[in-house]
Amino acid sequence: MRAEVFARLLSERAAKRSVAILTNLQSGEQSLLGPSDEMGGLALSATLREAALRAIEQDSSRTIETEEGPVFIHVHSPPLRLAVVGAVHIAQPLVAMATVAGYAVTLIDPRQAFASDERFPGVAIMREWPGEALARLEPDHRTAIVTLGHDPKLDDPALDAALRSDAFYIGALGSERTQAARRERLREAGFTDADFKRIHGPVGLAIGARSPAEIAVSIIAEMTQARRQPGALAGRAGAGAR
Amino acid sequence: MVGSVHKAPVEDGVLARAARWRQAGKKVVLATVVTTWGSSPRPVGSQLAVSDDGAFVGSVSGGCVEGAVISEALEIIEKGGTRLLEFGVTNEQAWEVGLACGDTVRIFVEKIEEG
Numbered sequence: 001m002r003a004e005v006f007a008r009l010l011s012e013r014a015a016k017r018s019v020a021i022l023t024n025l026q027s028g029e030q031s032l033l034g035p036s037d038e039m040g041g042l043a044l045s046a047t048l049r050e051a052a053l054r055a056i057e058q059d060s061s062r063t064i065e066t067e068e069g070p071v072f073i074h075v076h077s078p079p080l081r082l083a084v085v086g087a088v089h090i091a092q093p094l095v096a097m098a099t100v101a102g103y104a105v106t107l108i109d110p111r112q113a114f115a116s117d118e119r120f121p122g123v124a125i126m127r128e129w130p131g132e133a134l135a136r137l138e139p140d141h142r143t144a145i146v147t148l149g150h151d152p153k154l155d156d157p158a159l160d161a162a163l164r165s166d167a168f169y170i171g172a173l174g175s176e177r178t179q180a181a182r183r184e185r186l187r188e189a190g191f192t193d194a195d196f197k198r199i200h201g202p203v204g205l206a207i208g209a210r211s212p213a214e215i216a217v218s219i220i221a222e223m224t225q226a227r228r229q230p231g232a233l234a235g236r237a238g239a240g241a242r
Numbered sequence: 243m244v245g246s247v248h249k250a251p252v253e254d255g256v257l258a259r260a261a262r263w264r265q266a267g268k269k270v271v272l273a274t275v276v277t278t279w280g281s282s283p284r285p286v287g288s289q290l291a292v293s294d295d296g297a298f299v300g301s302v303s304g305g306c307v308e309g310a311v312i313s314e315a316l317e318i319i320e321k322g323g324t325r326l327l328e329f330g331v332t333n334e335q336a337w338e339v340g341l342a343c344g345d346t347v348r349i350f351v352e353k354i355e356e357g
Contacts, residue, residue, distance in 0.1 A: 001272060003357040010261055025276060025350055028324035061287040063277055072276040072350060074287055 005032050005040050009076060016078035016104075018059075020052040026069035042071075059142070079104040080142050082223070085130045085158040086149030087114035090173070093216040094146070095123055101220055103144070108133040109154070131157035134165075144169035144223050146203065150178075156185060163195050169226040171219055172201035200226075256300035260291040260354065269294040271315035273351045275302050279330070280345035294319050302349050303329075311349055318353055325351040 005021070012019045012034060022042055023030045031040030033052045038044055044052070048071060051064050055073045063072045082098045084091050087109035095105050107125045109115035115125045126133040130147075139145060145162040147155040150173060159182070162170045174182065179201045186196055204218030205225065225232055260270045273290040275282070283304035290300040290308065292315040302311055307329045314325055330346030 001352050001354045003355045006261075006264075006354050010257060013257065023276075023350060023352075025326050028352065030352075063286075072274070074274060074276075 001030060002040065005030060008032055008034070008039060013076060013078070018056045018075065018077045020056050021074040021076065022048065022052055023072045023074070024066075024069050025063070025072055077142070080144065080227075081106070081137070081139070082144045082146065083108060083134060083137055083139065083158075085109070085145070085147040086151075086154055086173075087111070087116075087120060087125070088148050088150070090148050090212040090215050092119065093213040094148070094219060095120065097213075097216050097220055098223075101224075106133075106137060108158070109149075129157060130154055131161050134158060134161035139165040139167045141166040141168055143167045144171070144226070146171040146173075146219060146223075148173045148203075150174060152182070152185065156182070156189075159186065159199060160189060160191075163191055163198060168230075169223045170199050171203035171222065172199050173203045174201055176202065256289045256291050259299045263291070263293045263297075264354065264356075269319050269356065270354045271319050271351060272354055273302050273311045273315060273349050275347055276326075276350045277348040278345060279347075282345040282347050284347075292316065292319070303345075303347060307347065307349070311351065314351055318351065322353045322355065324353075327351060 009019065009021065009032060017035055020033045021030060022033060022044065024042055029042040031038050031042040031044055033044065033049065048066065052073050055062055055075050059075060059077050061073060061075045063070050080103050082103040082105045084094060084105060085108045087107055091107060095107060098105050105123065107115060107120055107123050108130050110127055110129050112127060115127050139162065143165070145158065145167045147158045149155045155172060159170065159172060172179070172182065183196050200222055203222070204215055205221045207218050207221070209215045209218040260272065263270050271292045273292070275284055275286050275288045278286055284301055288300070288302055290298055290302045290311060292298045292312050296312070296316065298308070298312055301308060311327065314327060318325060327349045328346070
C-alpha cells in the first residue's frame with residue numbers, strides 16, 4: 001500500500017466517511033475510492049467503480065473477477081453508532097461494553113448530576129434534551145438508539161426521534177405496563193402499531209439479566225442480532241429487561 | 243469500573259496502531275482476509291498488522307494461521323511487495339501451521355510503503 005493511500009485511508013476514517021480500497025490480487029495494484037474522487041495505481045473501469053459503490057452502500061467487502069484478475073474491494077465504513085438516552089447506572093456498563101464492541105457511543109442526558117464526567121469518564125456526552133440531541137446526531141441505518149431514562153420526559157422525545165429515523169435498533173427499558181402506556185402515548189402522537197413494533201421493549205434478549213452489567217450484555221446481544229439476523233427478532237420483542 | 247476502554251474502539255485498533263508504529267519509524271506489513279470458504283472465524287476484511295520488530299495487532303483467523311502470516315510478513319517487510327496466501331484443509335501448508343478448524347482463507351499481505 002502506498003504511503004499516500006494509507007494516509008488518505010486514515011484521514012477518511014477519522015472524518016467518518018465510507019471509502020473502499022480496491023486491490024488487484026494478482027498485480028498488487030491498488031486504488032482508494034472516496035466519496036468524490038479516487039487515488040492510486042489501479043485503473044478503475046466503470047464496472048469496477050460501480051461494484052465498489054455498491055459494496056460501500058451494502059457495507060460489505062468482496063472479491064470480484066475482472067479481465068485483469070481478481071479485485072478485492074475492501075469497504076471501510078465508519079463505526080456503528082449507539083445513542084444511549086439516560087445517564088443511569090445501566091448506562092455505565094452499556095457504554096463501556098458497546099465501545100469494546102466497536103460502537104461509537106454518545107450518551108444523552110440533560111441532567112448534569114447524572115451525565116457527569118466523573119460517572120462517565122472519557123465518554124462523549126450531550127447534555128441536552130434527547131429530541132434536540134438526536135436531531136443533531138442524525139441517526140441512520142447504522143445507528144442504534146437505546147432509552148434507559150425510565151421517565152417519559154426523557155424517553156418519549158427520544159423514541160419520537162428514533163421512530164422518524166432509519167435506526168437499525170431501537171430499545172426501550174421498561175416493564176410491559178410501561179410499554180403499554182408508552183404505546184398509548186405514541187399512538188396519540190400519531191404513530192402506528194407498525195412503528196411501535198420497531199421498539200424492543202422490555203429491552204434486551206431474555207437471558208434472565210438482573211444486574212446492570214448483565215442487562216448491558218442482553219442489550220448488546222439484541223443489537224447484534226438486529227444487525228446480523230434481522231429476521232430472528234420478529235415476534236420476540238418484549239422479552240428483556242424492565 | 244468504566245475506565246480507559248472508552249477511547250479507542252477495538253475495531254479501529256489495527257490501522258490506528260499501524261499508523262503509530264509508522265510514526266515511530268517502524269516498518270509495517272498489513273494482512274487482510276480477502277476470501278473465506280466454510281466457517282472461517284474472521285470475516286472478509288479482517289486485518290492483522292505486523293511491525294518490523296515482530297509485534298502484531300488484530301487477527302485473520304481464530305489464531306491458527308497468524309504465525310505463518312507473520313513470518314511471511316517479516317519476509318517482505320524489508321524489500322516490500324505483496325503476497326497472496328491461501329490456507330485450507332486441502333493445503334499441506336495448512337496442516338503444518340495447524341489449520342484444523344476446517345475452513346479455508348485467502349489472505350493478502352502487503353507492505354505499507356515508507357514515505
